[in-house]
Amino acid sequence: MDVDTAFGKDHNLVNCGPNCYLWRTINETYYHHLDFSVTGTNVTSNSERKLDPALAQLLEESRQSNQQAEITVKLYYTPALRNSGANVKAVLESKIIQTNHIMQNSQIPITIRGLCPQLMDVSEQGLSEDVLSSGLNYYFGNLAALYDGADLSYLMTLGCTPDACGEASTINVINPTFPIRGNRRFAWGATFEGPLYTFAHELGHLMGGQHNRERLSCGSSCSGTPFGYLVRGLPYFTVMAP
Secondary structure, eight states: OEEEOTTSOEEEEEEOSTTOEEEEEOSHHHHHHTTTTSOOTTSSSSSOOOOOHHHHHHHHHOOSOBOOEEEEEEEEEOHHHHTTTSOHHHHHHHHHHHHHHHHHHTTOOEEEEEEEEEEOOOOSTTOOGGGGTHHHHHHSSSHHHHHTTOSEEEEEESSOOSSOSEEEOOOOSSSTTOOTTTTOOEEEEESSSSOTTHHHHHHHHHTTOOOOOOSTTOGGGOOOOOOSOOOTTSTTOSTTOO
């Protein structure tokens, strides 16, 4: 789906295959803003980054539609969140509203829609990357069952683990060999602990975003692809701040 905005920025919602949906900015100058041509940690070598050939073709083809792209997220929650006394449905709805507000503030033509919240019977004690990899096949016979017709899937937990407040598979069409947590469209994030925008942050990873470059002195340790909620006066400071 091609998306043009009223702000002179053209976007494309790229179907990268059965394991990936991803938005990319089409306007060439904005590509530079997103640092696709700068060395970063999401490349396999220190050579200058090149546009994926498919994206280069999209630069020529994507000029037509003015539609708002909708990305659906199958929502899951843990027994701990259910037993916390919180109104789970209201909490999940508020996260979706907050994320869409971030998209609007950032002039990103994407609307997130949550689908069918469902209990996932996993313990938050010892929650780890296993939930993002082999554990998924344990809880669901196949990935199609996990996605349940949605583009992405997300598990809401009550709190953080000792190591993290959220994790996500990072899909990166520029470098398809970047295998953070595999190629599954799944993330988890804490609901009431940790950073305020954890939900939007992990969704950003699912859509191809990596940690941003708000610390301009980070040199070769900078990662690419700023995503969402640009703060005026602080270049590259977005919801994808690590």
